[in-house]
Amino acid sequence: SQKIEQNSEALNIQEGKTATLTCNYTNYSPAYLQWYRQDPGRGPVFLLLIRENEKEKRKERLKVTFDTTLKQSLFHITASQPADSATYLCALAKGADTGRRALTFGSGTRLQVQP
């Protein structure tokens, strides 16, 4: 069966350090993978999308890698700040993007950045 696993349920780091979150998947051949941020009681907010032919993508302090051989994506937040504390979700669309595919989400990693 298809699975998306985010290995750490929670991650605590010191302010200024780099946070690295992991997303592994099985029995998927995704055209792209997405990362979202979710704050308590709020809907997810889109952060980054990385396509299967892209190894790495950056946006300000965020960096995402995508290894389709390992079936893994890593999400990095550099120079982390307490405001980065939230739950981060990785998500995949099944198969090729037809414009109608829903996303399947991992269980999320709750990041806590200590001042």
Add this chain to the structure above:
Amino acid sequence: GAVVSQHPSWVICKSGTSVKIECRSLDFQATTMFWYRQFPKQSLMLMATSNEGSKATYEQGVEKDKFLINHASLTLSTLTVTSAHPEDSSFYICSARDFQTQYFGPGTRLLVL
């Protein structure tokens, strides 16, 4: 980025009543919208795909007669929880696609007493 709104943001109702939740794409048109449900400390679970002008597609285990979905226009989808029971209490979130990206509404917290 694109904006999706939901209304109401929270609702408390008595068991047996029906509750309607609206989802609107504010600055783009969406032929497809999605409804998710999220229980505390769990991830989002897809309930159904709402298609403009046609019937919704429900995920396995989701009762279509209990969760009525109407996608009347390219910017509005509604989810009606019929004869709500306490076990339906959850956080309901809709999303709409703008190209490859899904944008989510702020969610609706439903509490059934």
